[in-house]
Each structure stands twice: as structure tokens, then as C-alpha cells.
Amino acid sequence: MDLESYYEIDRTAEFILSRNFARVALQFPDDLLKDSTKVVRALYTKLASLKASSDEEIRGDGDVGLFVMADTTFGSCCVDEVGASHINADCVIHYGHTCLTPTSTLPAFFVFGKAPINVSNCVNNLLHTADTAGKPVMVLFGLEYAYAMLDLKKAVLEALVSYESQAELEIQFSDVVCSVLEPSGKSSDFGGIMELVGVSHANDAAGVQSGTRHSTGGLVWNVPQGRKVEEYSMFWIGSENAAFANLVLTFNGCEIVRYDATEDRLVTDLSQQRRIIKRRYFLVEKAKDANIVGILVGTLGVAGYLHMIHQMKELVTGAGKKAYTLAMGRPNPAKLANFPECDVFIYVSCAQTALLDSKEFLAPVITPFEAMIAFKRLFHLIF
Known part of the structure; x- marks a missing residue:
């Protein structure tokens, strides 16, 4: 290296x-x-x-x-x-x-780092996915592969020129939001991180730029007007990490395949991620029966975390439940066991670290989004 x-x-x-x-x-x-x-x-x-x-x-x-x-x-x-x-x-x-x-x-x-990737093999798997999906393909990736995206886009365009089914293929690439963050929340692109580029057989980027903006895991992309994100097949380049799990949970209405760059193979079996979705739904249902809710402070630096904590307090108390706010660093079963009176915990953190596997915890740990699903209806019923 x-x-x-x-x-x-x-x-x-x-x-x-x-x-x-x-x-x-x-x-x-x-x-x-x-x-x-x-x-x-x-x-x-x-x-x-x-x-x-x-x-x-x-x-x-x-x-x-x-x-x-x-x-x-x-x-x-x-x-x-x-x-x-x-x-x-x-x-x-x-x-x-x-x-x-x-x-x-x-x-x-x-x-971000630079994880190794076989661009040629990745392109072949991407074209095969686009050919068999029968719908537009959105390419997303772990940030450790951001450095290779320009080469990957170029290779895709070159391959589409001679591809037999090129008239039917439409491939669009997501892009990194930024490489520099300012405390005001404004982003800056120092050093030329790639712009958002829509790549299809016609390379019509102008049509992609107007539409609905989506983002996940530091990536951003646009869906053209008249289309829904569910109409796309997601092609993820990277490992089965927290960013990928967040993608599957957020866009569970989309077909998703994963290209494992480490093993140079395509992974279509997402049964593990689907089980995570069912597990999260179960936790939401269980949270509805809680009487005392612990709000875990999972960050002291992420912009807007104080506002989210206050919002969770209002949500919990508005649903007729008691709320405790707890700051303890990284939560683990031993720490949370000190608060046996809490029936459920809401973890206020970033989108990726908030997805805790709480099977070993005495009480379930849910995200603020899941809390809104669990308690919002109760809030409306009470008021």
C-alpha cells in the first residue's frame, strides 16, 4: 500500500x-x-x-x-x-x-481510503444486472471506492457503446456529497470530488439533474421527474456493513444487489437484511407498550442532536409516557442493565450507528424514526 x-x-x-x-x-x-x-x-x-x-x-x-x-x-x-x-x-x-x-x-x-476493486469485473456484473433487471439501475458504493468511480463510469460508457442491448440499458451513478464539512452544515468540495453524473446510453445528465433528490450514507443522487425511486434497481458496490444495512432499510421497496469487491462476486441473497427489517418492525410494535422510555444520547457533535432529543422528549411525553435522558457514550448491555425501569430506549445518533442489534439487551433499542412510528399514533389518539 x-x-x-x-x-x-x-x-x-x-x-x-x-x-x-x-x-x-x-x-x-x-x-x-x-x-x-x-x-x-x-x-x-x-x-x-x-x-x-x-x-x-x-x-x-x-x-x-x-x-x-x-x-x-x-x-x-x-x-x-x-x-x-x-x-x-x-x-x-x-x-x-x-x-x-x-x-x-x-x-x-x-x-475515505482506497479499497482495491477490479473495475472490469465490476462493470461486467453491473451490465449483467442492468440487462436482467428490466429497469433503470442506480449505482451506490462504499466511500472507500469513491476514488475508482471515475474509472468505473468511463468503463461503463465505453462498454455501452458496443453492448448489444444498449438501447434498453439505463445506468445512473450516485456521488459523494462532499469531502469537507463546515460546522454550519454547508459542504465544500476541496480537491475535486466528482459531481453528480447521470450515466445512461445517451448520457443525458441534464434530465437527471431535475427531479427528486435522495441521499444515504454520504451519497446523493437525483431521480428524474415523473419517476419514483422504487422504479430503480439498486447496485451496491462494497461490503455488508452499516451503510449497506441502512440502504436496505431505507429503500426496502427497491430491488437491491451487492457487488462484493473483495471477493469479485455478485451477491443477490439479501435474506439477512430482510430479517433485519422484520426485526425492526417487531421492535416498533414492542415499543408501543412501553411506559418508561430512555433517550440515549449517542452523539455530542452531530448537528441538530439537541433538537432531536427535545423532539423525542415531546413525542414520548405527548404519548403519555415518561422519558429519561441518558448520556453514557457507546451503549452496551451492561450499561443499559443499570436502568431496568426503562421498557425501551431511543438511540439518538447518526443513521448508521443508531441501528443497534439489541438482542442481548434487556430492553429494545430503536431509532428516532422508529420511535415516531411507534408513538406518533398514540400522540394523535391522546390529543
Whole structure:
């Protein structure tokens, strides 16, 4: 692995200097911590090189402090603004898988990584899926494959030119929302992350741009006017992770297939994900009988989390139930067992970490969306 390419050392150093940041927090997930010292050394070397060759004035004496966050307060996919505040960081550089949930106080720069993928094999499976689906295909992917999307799109266009059934195929690609998040919630595209491109046999991007906007797991795409998202077949490139589970739950009305880039094969059996949907529905039904509801604070940095907590309190009390608000970091069975009076817990977190498998918990853990389904009807009945 080329460390400088994988961790985008050049791009990261340019971002830090362009914003005149003096204290920078580097957030690594557990599986990438082993590379943290190498990344720090590479960044310091690159920063020194850029400052030596730059004529622009740097704030203060030009020194930049890099601080590695070896653990996260909550889920590693979210920007840990609490940990970064301990060293008064000006920004956070986030490495690895992310949900791209907006931040509250600090700007964040994302390095998604570069997982290997066989572009040719992926294209063949994509064309086969589009040919047999009999409907438009939407391509979605894990963010670790974002770097390969331009090559994949180019290969698809080249293949469609000579494809026998090209007149019947329509393939559209989702795109990454951003690579930089501002605390105001505004996104910025530093370094040229690809624009949203609709790819079909006619490559009619203009028609794709007008329509309904959808997003999930840091990806965004448009459905043209006159169409519904259920009319699409979803083609996911990546592993069977939290982002994929969230996709299946959110767009359960769509046909979904998964291309496993690690094993170079197409996976059409989604029975495990379908069982998750049934499980979540069961939890919603069980939550309706709860008398005391615990609201778990699963983040202190995601923009809007306080508003969501207040909204959940109003929802629960409006349904005639008692609500407790609990802040405990990452929930586990042992922690929640200290609150046996709670019949159900609502986990206020990002869309991906909120999907907890609570089979080992004494009480079910549901998402705010599921809470709205469970308690909204009761709220209307009471009032």
C-alpha cells in the first residue's frame, strides 16, 4: 500500500495550510490506528515542504500541531468533536469509513481510503444486472471506492457503446456529497470530488439533474421527474456493513444487489437484511407498550442532536409516557442493565450507528424514526 496515496497526504497538507489551521486533530478508526504515526510523520514532512516552497504568509510562526485521537467518544464514523475539543483543535481530519453527518462546531476533512476493486469485473456484473433487471439501475458504493468511480463510469460508457442491448440499458451513478464539512452544515468540495453524473446510453445528465433528490450514507443522487425511486434497481458496490444495512432499510421497496469487491462476486441473497427489517418492525410494535422510555444520547457533535432529543422528549411525553435522558457514550448491555425501569430506549445518533442489534439487551433499542412510528399514533389518539 502506498501510504501517501492511500491517506492523501498531499491533499490533506494543502487543506491544512490553505485554512491556516494551527491545531489539527487526526481521527483514526481502530483498524487504521497502526498507521497513525506514519501518517503524522508524512504530514509533517509534507507541511514543511509546502511551507518552504510557499511565498504566502502563514499565521504566527507557521508551526502546525497534529494530534492523534486514539479513541472516539461515540461511533467512529462520526466526527468526534468532543475529543477534538480537548486539545482545542481548529479542525478534524477524519480517516476511514464515515457517515458524513454534519458537524456542529468544527470543520472536518475526510480521507475515505482506497479499497482495491477490479473495475472490469465490476462493470461486467453491473451490465449483467442492468440487462436482467428490466429497469433503470442506480449505482451506490462504499466511500472507500469513491476514488475508482471515475474509472468505473468511463468503463461503463465505453462498454455501452458496443453492448448489444444498449438501447434498453439505463445506468445512473450516485456521488459523494462532499469531502469537507463546515460546522454550519454547508459542504465544500476541496480537491475535486466528482459531481453528480447521470450515466445512461445517451448520457443525458441534464434530465437527471431535475427531479427528486435522495441521499444515504454520504451519497446523493437525483431521480428524474415523473419517476419514483422504487422504479430503480439498486447496485451496491462494497461490503455488508452499516451503510449497506441502512440502504436496505431505507429503500426496502427497491430491488437491491451487492457487488462484493473483495471477493469479485455478485451477491443477490439479501435474506439477512430482510430479517433485519422484520426485526425492526417487531421492535416498533414492542415499543408501543412501553411506559418508561430512555433517550440515549449517542452523539455530542452531530448537528441538530439537541433538537432531536427535545423532539423525542415531546413525542414520548405527548404519548403519555415518561422519558429519561441518558448520556453514557457507546451503549452496551451492561450499561443499559443499570436502568431496568426503562421498557425501551431511543438511540439518538447518526443513521448508521443508531441501528443497534439489541438482542442481548434487556430492553429494545430503536431509532428516532422508529420511535415516531411507534408513538406518533398514540400522540394523535391522546390529543
